[in-house]
Amino acid sequence: MKKLWLNRIAGICFIAAGMLSVPSISAETGTALKMDTLRVQPYADAKAAGTLSKNESLEILTKKGAWLQVKTKQSTGWVRLLSVKRTSNNSDSFKGAIDVASGRAGTGKVVSTTGIRGLSAEELKVAQFNESEIKKMESYTTTQEDAKQFANAGGLKASKIAYLKGAK
């Protein structure tokens, strides 16, 4: 979760800067994507701590693996992260401060100011086949073996996992 660790980094930066008080960093908020049970611990079989109703607003306190600790009006507990949609509540200026603090400044802004054209339906309609570009793309083709070595270098291990079935 980007913002959670950004918040942490931002906090560390502020402290490192010798500020006496940590500014009030508002917690990240979200809404429940579906009805769910809040648990006292981040496990499916942990005791229930309350319930979430669909679209209920909540505050995200922390993340642990696939679980989020959230606070609603009634209760605090853990819920699967897939049950929550994050909502942005950071002001632009605050976000800017975090971007600078974490070395991510400009990743979003450069795009919108350099005028790199977007891909509109109209542009696609009139697009001409570009042989040299497709050849270039093909020149980057990686072999299965090279990709495997790349995966090993990153400590990635393949495993057999069944696809999920569609929801009813």
Added chain:
Amino acid sequence: MNKWLLSLLLNSILISSSQALDLGKALEDAVKEKVQSNQSANNTEHNETNKLQDNSSPSIHWKNPSKDEEIAIGRQVTGSLLGAAPLVKDDALQTYVNKVGRWVASQSERADLPWKFGVIESADLNAFAAPGGYVLITKGLYQKLENESQLAGVLGHEIAHVVKKHQLKVMQKQALLSYGAGLLSDQLGEGELTKKAIGTGAEISARNLDKNAEFEADRMGMILAARAGYDVYGLPEILQTMGQINHNDDRVTLLFKTHPLPDERLTKMSESAGSQLDKLTPGKTLENRLYKLN
């Protein structure tokens, strides 16, 4: 590859980057149209009809394209996309994306395809898949990525479209229906037939827009990334990011036109996953290895 095919293929992308196809239904429709055509034309123009069939059937066996034909179609589609937005001029970036993509694709049922990946010069947030294993991601979307597992998730979604032949099936349907349209109209020149075929194809496909193909690609993309050893939540995380972008932002116009909105996709993922992901061994996110664009 002639202009007709090119236009048809491009049209397919415009309508939707993925729609499922009921091939049987398409054939049925095409046959129905042929019957109507024969009735109205009193079967007096057999020679002309045969000629039209030839014109409207490029050297692709649309009913059942071979793997090579599938790759040729994908190459045509992708080459045209690259005509609209060229590759980002960064060899290291392109090589990196190919390694991640190839590794994820290797976990799929179509590991044998010559998978190719590319990052294109566009501020849009989008990714595209074309038959035969061609996958493109825009620079705008790439710059939103926070780690390698998110890239794996995005590419996994596109790989799933190729594995399930979502785009190919839409094109097959359009080809069949255009063929039917060709039979309906007599005395049409090649240019007019082209217009007719594409117009009809677009209408039909717009009606058959199928969000389920997107949801399926989301479910599969997550798991493909997890199979490759990545954190299974990379794809939902980038969808969370996209969900926070203003819908009026030009950079998401095409994406939101051709895909269900992020909230709906996240909800579907959540419902499909239930408790099934609880027991997965946690995968890697590899934020440090994500290639940083200048």
